[in-house]
Amino acid sequence: xxxxxxxxxxxxxxxxxxxxxxxxxxxxxxxxxxxxxxxxxxxxxxxxxxxxxxxxxxxxxxxxxxxxxxxxxxxxxxxxxxxxxxxxxxxxxxxxxxxxxxxxxx
Amino acid sequence: xxxxxxxxxxxxxxxxxxxxxxxxxxxxxxxxxxxxxxxxxxxxxxxxxxxxxxxxxxxxxxxxxxxxxxxxxxxxxxxxxxxxxxxxxxxxxxxxxxxxxxxxxxxxxxxxxxxxxxxxxxxxxxxxxxxxxxxxxxxxxxxxxxxxxxxxxxxxxxxxxxxxxxxxxxxxxxxxxxxxxxxxxxxxxxx
Numbered sequence: 001x002x003x004x005x006x007x008x009x010x011x012x013x014x015x016x017x018x019x020x021x022x023x024x025x026x027x028x029x030x031x032x033x034x035x036x037x038x039x040x041x042x043x044x045x046x047x048x049x050x051x052x053x054x055x056x057x058x059x060x061x062x063x064x065x066x067x068x069x070x071x072x073x074x075x076x077x078x079x080x081x082x083x084x085x086x087x088x089x090x091x092x093x094x095x096x097x098x099x100x101x102x103x104x105x106x
Numbered sequence: 107x108x109x110x111x112x113x114x115x116x117x118x119x120x121x122x123x124x125x126x127x128x129x130x131x132x133x134x135x136x137x138x139x140x141x142x143x144x145x146x147x148x149x150x151x152x153x154x155x156x157x158x159x160x161x162x163x164x165x166x167x168x169x170x171x172x173x174x175x176x177x178x179x180x181x182x183x184x185x186x187x188x189x190x191x192x193x194x195x196x197x198x199x200x201x202x203x204x205x206x207x208x209x210x211x212x213x214x215x216x217x218x219x220x221x222x223x224x225x226x227x228x229x230x231x232x233x234x235x236x237x238x239x240x241x242x243x244x245x246x247x248x249x250x251x252x253x254x255x256x257x258x259x260x261x262x263x264x265x266x267x268x269x270x271x272x273x274x275x276x277x278x279x280x281x282x283x284x285x286x287x288x289x290x291x292x293x294x295x296x297x
Contacts, residue, residue, distance in 0.1 A: 009297055013289040016238075017282075019231040020254050026140055028132040029150055033125050036157050043158070 109173055116164045128157050131174060135181045141251045142185035144236050152188060156181045171265055178266045182248055189240070238288040242281055249274050250281035 115123035135156050140149040252263045264274045
């Protein structure tokens with residue numbers, strides 16, 4: 001009984017291993033090339049679109065960076081000019097009212 | 107047309123040559139993928155992917171092996187990647203089923219008993235073999251599967267796998283031994 005089962009198991013193992021050899025040969029899809037070409041075209045147009053998008057985005061980014069730089073420079077010069085004017089005014093007032101450096105809280 | 111000329115034309119993006127390559131090798135790629143995936147639709151989709159890859163990467167192909175070997179290599183790599191992604195999906199499905207949202211893991215392994223009907227029996231055997239193959243390490247699986255593929259010599263397999271002929275022999279031998287062990291244990295449990 002035990003031997004019978006063992007033989008049955010071994011038989012099934014062999015049959016299962018052989019099942020790999022019994023595969024029929026598949027025939028290729030006659031429209032395979034057309035499908036590939038269509039997919040290729042889709043990918044091409046997608047990559048063109050992506051390129052255009054990336055190009056546009058990089059241009060916008062460069063413009064933004066330039067704008068930030070310009071704003072910073074303008075702001076810096078304006079602030080400097082204001083500061084200079086204030087300093088000048090303080091000096092003039094000091095001179096007009098003859099205030100000593102030590103008496104001034106400016 | 108000579109192979110080097112074909113490769114040169116492919117690299118230049120020649121459509122007619124590409125069409126010829128697709129026609130010449132598509133059956134080979136389809137059947138090779140099918141041996142790994144055991145599903146016709148997936149094998150057809152993968153064949154398409156393989157030729158798209160051929161078209162896109164032929165510029166980097168250095169022609170140090172035969173064109174057919176290179177195409178086989180792409181097919182094998184893509185098949186293994188596909189199987190890995192299927193495994194990941196199944197693992198996720200298992201998780202989902204554990205948390206009670208879905209029970210879509212029906213197709214994971216195997217039938218519990220051998221069906222009486224002949225066709226069903228063959229399908230069951232194929233599924234059981236696929237399960238056992240799935241448990242093998244990738245290199246053993248590739249070597250064994252390719253060795254079962256129509257008249258592929260050990261030399262060709264070694265070229266596809268970029269390894270020596272003696273390694274291929276040893277991988278196939280180990281794959282057979284492991285498969286027998288796994289199948290034996292399976293049938294011991296289920297017969």
